[in-house]
Amino acid sequence: MLQKPPLSPRKKPVQARSQATVDAILEATARVLVDSGYDRASTNRIADRAGVSIGSLYQYFPSKESLVGALIDRHSDEMLAVFLRQVAAVKDAPIHEAVRAVVVATVDSHLVEPKLHRIFEEQVPRIGKLAESLEKLDTHASSAVRAYLLAHASELRVKDLETAIFVVVHAVEALVHRAVFVQRGPTRDALVEAIVDLVTRFLAEDQ
Amino acid sequence: MLQKPPLSPRKKPVQARSQATVDAILEATARVLVDSGYDRASTNRIADRAGVSIGSLYQYFPSKESLVGALIDRHSDEMLAVFLRQVAAVKDAPIHEAVRAVVVATVDSHLVEPKLHRIFEEQVPRIGKLAESLEKLDTHASSAVRAYLLAHASELRVKDLETAIFVVVHAVEALVHRAVFVQRGPTRDALVEAIVDLVTRFLAEDQ
Amino acid sequence: MLQKPPLSPRKKPVQARSQATVDAILEATARVLVDSGYDRASTNRIADRAGVSIGSLYQYFPSKESLVGALIDRHSDEMLAVFLRQVAAVKDAPIHEAVRAVVVATVDSHLVEPKLHRIFEEQVPRIGKLAESLEKLDTHASSAVRAYLLAHASELRVKDLETAIFVVVHAVEALVHRAVFVQRGPTRDALVEAIVDLVTRFLAEDQ
Amino acid sequence: MLQKPPLSPRKKPVQARSQATVDAILEATARVLVDSGYDRASTNRIADRAGVSIGSLYQYFPSKESLVGALIDRHSDEMLAVFLRQVAAVKDAPIHEAVRAVVVATVDSHLVEPKLHRIFEEQVPRIGKLAESLEKLDTHASSAVRAYLLAHASELRVKDLETAIFVVVHAVEALVHRAVFVQRGPTRDALVEAIVDLVTRFLAEDQ
DNA sequence: GATGAATGAGCGTTCATTCAT
DNA sequence: CATGAATGAACGCTCATTCAT
Numbered sequence: 001m002l003q004k005p006p007l008s009p010r011k012k013p014v015q016a017r018s019q020a021t022v023d024a025i026l027e028a029t030a031r032v033l034v035d036s037g038y039d040r041a042s043t044n045r046i047a048d049r050a051g052v053s054i055g056s057l058y059q060y061f062p063s064k065e066s067l068v069g070a071l072i073d074r075h076s077d078e079m080l081a082v083f084l085r086q087v088a089a090v091k092d093a094p095i096h097e098a099v100r101a102v103v104v105a106t107v108d109s110h111l112v113e114p115k116l117h118r119i120f121e122e123q124v125p126r127i128g129k130l131a132e133s134l135e136k137l138d139t140h141a142s143s144a145v146r147a148y149l150l151a152h153a154s155e156l157r158v159k160d161l162e163t164a165i166f167v168v169v170h171a172v173e174a175l176v177h178r179a180v181f182v183q184r185g186p187t188r189d190a191l192v193e194a195i196v197d198l199v200t201r202f203l204a205e206d207q
Numbered sequence: 208m209l210q211k212p213p214l215s216p217r218k219k220p221v222q223a224r225s226q227a228t229v230d231a232i233l234e235a236t237a238r239v240l241v242d243s244g245y246d247r248a249s250t251n252r253i254a255d256r257a258g259v260s261i262g263s264l265y266q267y268f269p270s271k272e273s274l275v276g277a278l279i280d281r282h283s284d285e286m287l288a289v290f291l292r293q294v295a296a297v298k299d300a301p302i303h304e305a306v307r308a309v310v311v312a313t314v315d316s317h318l319v320e321p322k323l324h325r326i327f328e329e330q331v332p333r334i335g336k337l338a339e340s341l342e343k344l345d346t347h348a349s350s351a352v353r354a355y356l357l358a359h360a361s362e363l364r365v366k367d368l369e370t371a372i373f374v375v376v377h378a379v380e381a382l383v384h385r386a387v388f389v390q391r392g393p394t395r396d397a398l399v400e401a402i403v404d405l406v407t408r409f410l411a412e413d414q
Numbered sequence: 415m416l417q418k419p420p421l422s423p424r425k426k427p428v429q430a431r432s433q434a435t436v437d438a439i440l441e442a443t444a445r446v447l448v449d450s451g452y453d454r455a456s457t458n459r460i461a462d463r464a465g466v467s468i469g470s471l472y473q474y475f476p477s478k479e480s481l482v483g484a485l486i487d488r489h490s491d492e493m494l495a496v497f498l499r500q501v502a503a504v505k506d507a508p509i510h511e512a513v514r515a516v517v518v519a520t521v522d523s524h525l526v527e528p529k530l531h532r533i534f535e536e537q538v539p540r541i542g543k544l545a546e547s548l549e550k551l552d553t554h555a556s557s558a559v560r561a562y563l564l565a566h567a568s569e570l571r572v573k574d575l576e577t578a579i580f581v582v583v584h585a586v587e588a589l590v591h592r593a594v595f596v597q598r599g600p601t602r603d604a605l606v607e608a609i610v611d612l613v614t615r616f617l618a619e620d621q
Numbered sequence: 622m623l624q625k626p627p628l629s630p631r632k633k634p635v636q637a638r639s640q641a642t643v644d645a646i647l648e649a650t651a652r653v654l655v656d657s658g659y660d661r662a663s664t665n666r667i668a669d670r671a672g673v674s675i676g677s678l679y680q681y682f683p684s685k686e687s688l689v690g691a692l693i694d695r696h697s698d699e700m701l702a703v704f705l706r707q708v709a710a711v712k713d714a715p716i717h718e719a720v721r722a723v724v725v726a727t728v729d730s731h732l733v734e735p736k737l738h739r740i741f742e743e744q745v746p747r748i749g750k751l752a753e754s755l756e757k758l759d760t761h762a763s764s765a766v767r768a769y770l771l772a773h774a775s776e777l778r779v780k781d782l783e784t785a786i787f788v789v790v791h792a793v794e795a796l797v798h799r800a801v802f803v804q805r806g807p808t809r810d811a812l813v814e815a816i817v818d819l820v821t822r823f824l825a826e827d828q
Numbered sequence: 829g830a831t832g833a834a835t836g837a838g839c840g841t842t843c844a845t846t847c848a849t
Numbered sequence: 850c851a852t853g854a855a856t857g858a859a860c861g862c863t864c865a866t867t868c869a870t
Contacts, residue, residue: 122332122334125246125329131329160393160397162393163393163401164401167405171382173381174378186370191374194370194374195374198409202408
């Protein structure tokens with residue numbers, strides 16, 4: 001379901017043109033969402049910005065929901081790439097270091113297109129297929145965390161692994177979201193330290 | 208709930224009639240939001256459901272935003288009442304017990320009108336005045352937590368109190384929200400235990 | 415149809431109260447019209463400003479049209495009073511002096527409540543009974559001019575008196591309206607001179 | 622009136638379809654205004670009458686104001702064409718003849734679509750952008766008069782040219798409007814004679 | 829395929845007017 | 850008589866979607 005790098009080279013020219021159109025539409029969607037917000041992001045406005053007719057837009061995306069869903073998917077993939085790259089580097093590191101990497105990676109992934117991400121989180125209704133798209137990131141992040149924790153099970157103080165994953169992933173995500181987007185409250189650095197502390201103490205005994 | 212002491216005797220009967228209408232409108236708003244979601248909750252539909260003309264609705268609420276905002280305020284007050292009542296009971300209790308009370312109180316407050324709460328969290332765009340209303344609960348919950356932590360500062364291992372409050376309040380809220388509403392994931396009881404553990408270890412040394 | 419000074423003193427007390435209410439409503443109408451314009455001057459807003467219930471407003475005025483019509487009548491009476499007082503003073507004066515008096519009187523009558531007058535002229539649709547009310551001033555001004563011209567017929571160069579009256583009254587009115595309200599164009603004094611010149615040359619031979 | 626020289630060949634067929642729709646909408650606007658008056662001329666009614674969806678109306682006119690403004694512009698252009706054609710023919714004629722031509726041209730221009738013109742003058746509120754559109758005719762008529770008077774300055778008795786233009790244009794317009802639309806009063810022919818007399822005596826010495 | 833004109837249900841909101849109290 | 854809560858038709862306008870060209 002993810003569009004990975006060009007694995008199937010057949011019909012490239014046609015696909016290349018199509019892909020360019022699709023990209024233009026998705027780019028326009030992102031820009032209109034950021035500029036106008038979800039409620040005022042009409043498909044006509046998006047087609048205009050993409051330099052594409054509204055008819056063409058509907059050729060590639062059968063509904064507004066599918067269009068926004070595709071953009072969310074694309075954005076999730078980008079965030080996930082940032083997250084996984086950083087987390088992969090510490091897959092053998094001790095817990096404290098790994099936790100810090102997860103928190104920082106979460107922050108960095110939130111900085112990919114922060115305005116767009118904020119609109120996804122705060123304006124797009126979590127309904128129908130959009131809800132699924134918006135959950136995608138969690139699911140994949142959970143997998144990465146699961147892999148690490150399974151490999152380091154002996155160092156953990158928590159017993160119920162699935163619950164721990166759930167707690168860690170969602171606590172980190174919620175706190176980072178607020179750290180990145182909400183003005184009031186502690187500085188971002190102070191928060192990162194606190195989140196690392198919170199999660200580390202939860203997962204492992206003091207060494 | 209009306210007419211407590213005769214402080215302002217003028218317009219009392221008038222107000223009673225109005226209040227009934229206002230209540231009917233707010234009730235209808237809640238029901239329509241739950242049944243149809245925020246996007247399909249039109250003011251005309253709400254007025255219909257309230258058994259009231261659209262004109263009456265606009266006599267009491269100058270805009271859809273103000274109507275939803277009023278309902279959010281009302282709902283926040285109810286949740287807050289549940290939360291504060293339970294938290295007040297442990298204001299002198301040791302940290303572990305207090306944290307458990309906070310987590311359980313958060314869960315209970317989420318069960319006041321869970322479907323409505325979910326709409327507020329997941330469908331109402333965090334924009335303009337609605338954003339403020341949606342923040343109300345956090346602000347008040349933070350105050351309660353602040354009061355407790357200030358009184359128990361000597362027992363805490365965290366130094367930066369404001370950061371700790373921020374972390375605790377938002378982590379608990381985000382995790383409870385998911386515990387209550389999202390089907391996949393651990394059982395609610397397991398989660399409550401884990402959240403208590405997470406927060407307790409963060410705030411205080413093992414005794 | 416004009417309310418002249420208290421000619422029928424019976425039932426004074428009752429009428430006094432009613433009259434006070436009516437006056438308050440008319441005053442409020444004038445103020446709301448000036449502040450908000452005709453389109454946004456709702457009967458509810460007017461009743462509010464008058465410190466009177468909407469029900470009472472409709473007790474005295476059966477429709478918005480009748481309310482605005484009454485205000486136009488009242489305003490026309492005030493303008494007419496100013497106009498007639500000044501014109502009466504020159505009823506035996508030579509034409510040039512009389513014409514000047516008419517023009518100046520027209521200007522002065524436009525300054526009674528200029529903002530209100532402008533709204534009557536530029537925003538109130540000339541439809542139904544309102545059209546009649548708005549014509550009232552013309553009719554009475556024409557009568558005054560007619561009386562003068564009849565008395566000075568021998569000095570006139572124009573033969574068709576009714577046509578002359580029509581031309582004089584409406585030309586003066588249109589030009590004075592623009593002189594008073596429109597920013598672009600000549601200064602008011604220059605215009606007054608020109609209007610006097612226009613009308614004098616039209617009515618009489620140079621002496 | 623379309624497609625004169627092939628200057629911009631792109632979108633020509635497209636434009637033709639659009640232009641037909643725009644024309645239908647403007648025509649319907651004129652008819653609805655005449656039939657129902659400005660206040661009852663709703664955009665939905667106009668779209669209905671044009672045999673076009675309300676959405677199409679708003680594709681071409683972003684607001685009711687812009688729609689009525691466009692119609693006023695179109696109508697002003699038509700009136701102006703009639704006026705200028707007749708006035709141009711006498712640009713070298715002596716004053717008396719030129720004045721007569723101006724008055725007759727003003728009458729004729731008022732007969733282009735008299736009912737519509739009356740609506741514009743008497744029902745459309747002179748507010749915002751509509752005020753500008755409604756002034757358009759005056760401005761252009763003034764220019765034509767200015768050109769003539771400048772060319773014939775030596776024959777004039779008035780010294781202040783701008784004031785004279787102002788007086789002539791607005792007096793003629795106001796009187797013609799009444800001559801054409803108001804039932805009571807002198808016959809139209811008598812009025813035309815009187816207006817010509819009024820203006821001629823004002824501008825020039827008897828020859 | 830691409831185009832963009834066209835659609836129309838539905839939205840939030842206003843306001844002259846009525847009528848039970 | 851006065852009140853003001855209640856009414857509801859109607860308004861200007863948006864936008865996801867369709868379909869003839």
